[in-house]
Amino acid sequence: MSTTAVEAPASQVPTTDGDADFESLARRVDDAAAALEGLDESSRAVADEVKAAVEAIHRAGLVTIVQRLRSDDAARAVLFELVDDPVVHMLLSLHGIVRPDPMTHANRVLVTVRPQLQSHGGDVVLVRIEDGTAFVRLDGACNGCSMSSVTLRNLVESALVEGVPSITGVEVLPNEPSPTLIPLESLRIGPDPASEGWVKVGPTASLPDDDLTTLSLSSASGDLVDIIVVNAGRRLSAYRNECAHEGLPLDNAVLDIANGTLTCPWHGFCYDATSGECLSAPGAQLEQVPLRVDSGDVWVRVGT
Ligand code: FES
Missing domain, CATH: 3.30.300.130 (Fe-S cluster assembly (FSCA))
Incomplete structure (x- = not known):
């Protein structure tokens, strides 16, 4: 019979401490079970048989204890108290003597x-x-x-x-979305739009209905800013072209007009198309970019 030496994890080292907490006891069991996976097949079969034999003895003893306690009026209250103890509960449920809630x-x-x-x-x-x-x-x-x-x-x-x-x-x-607010003053276009960070995108007709348009715009400082403009039923919204999940671009996002949602193509985060609120992860949202329509032209504010 071939054998494979497997080092016992630290949590498996026998302890004489009778006060070990539930977490460390459970971890010790998990570690021991994981260590079994490192054995070759015949060794694992022997280890499994030892485990099953010991468990059978424990189960038989526990069943006797529980039956005796249940049959005695005074002892029954103690039994119920014991079952509330997490370690005792785990032990009895491991052996199928009590059902977990x-x-x-x-x-x-x-x-x-x-x-x-x-x-x-x-x-x-x-x-x-x-x-x-x-x-x-x-x-x-x-x-x-x-x-x-x-x-x-x-x-x-x-x-x-x-x-x-x-x-x-x-x-x-449902997960509750929270509202997105853009300050009103950030939507005003003054006499010198460029100095306020506004960039003209073009006429509204250049943004196809029920679709999204990706744009790379230059801010006043010369930085390129990637945005998407969503035209959902002629309601226009602009966002930074970065998913709130991992910041990946939304170029191939799926716009669902019937449900008013925009779904990231990478891992499926789903957004309200007109507010950018993330419907998949509460509290997350697309970074909205101020957008205005002025004399038939669409403007977005990408910063100064
Ligand atoms: S990057 Fe969009 S869902 Fe992951």
């Missing part, structure tokens, strides 16, 4: 899909469970309008419905 169970399930969500710039928060429905908030790319965001939402839904028996459906709660 649905919130705990659902959060454990979400931990398994979170790395996949986060690798795509998304995340999920479980808000509550009511009558078999899990209410969640989705952040980042999970909450966009793209195909990838739909896939991520489906991933969350199937993980919860398949992983938690008491959950039969999932509802996504």
Whole structure:
């Protein structure tokens, strides 16, 4: 039989400290389980058998203890108290003697899909469970309008419905956008527009309906400023050409006129097309650039 030496992680070193906290105990279990992955197949089979044999003894003893405590009126109260202790609860639920409460169970399930969500710039928060429905908030790319965001939402839904028996459906709660304000004085065009940072884009007719236009404009100081102008149902808005997620350009963003949204092509962050408010990540937004229409010409203020 071949063997592979695997060094025990620091958290696996046996301790005589009976006061170890829940986190370090759980980490020790995780580290030990991860170390098993480093063994060759036959060694892992032996280790798994040892683990299963020890767990079977523990389970049998725990079942006896729980049954005896439950059968005694006075002891039952102690049992219920013990079950509230996080370590005891973890131990009993690991052995299938108590069922974790649905919130705990659902959060454990979400931990398994979170790395996949986060690798795509998304995340999920479980808000509550009511009558078999899990209410969640989705952040980042999970909450966009793209195909990838739909896939991520489906991933969350199937993980919860398949992983938690008491959950039969999932509802996504809306994220509240906050308003964008541009000071009124920044929209006035004085007698010398260039000195105030205004640049003429051109006649309104040069901006195609229901489309976005990318522009590279020179500010008064000579700096080039990349912007996009969104024409959504003849409502014009201008933004810096940088997604709020990773600052990547929005040249190929998808403008959805029916829903009034603009979706970044890179990771699916979804924005309100006319305010730049990010609907995927609360608090994020496109940097709006002041825009005015004066005598049929469109002006944007890109700075002095
Ligand atoms: S969503 Fe990532 S850069 Fe736009």
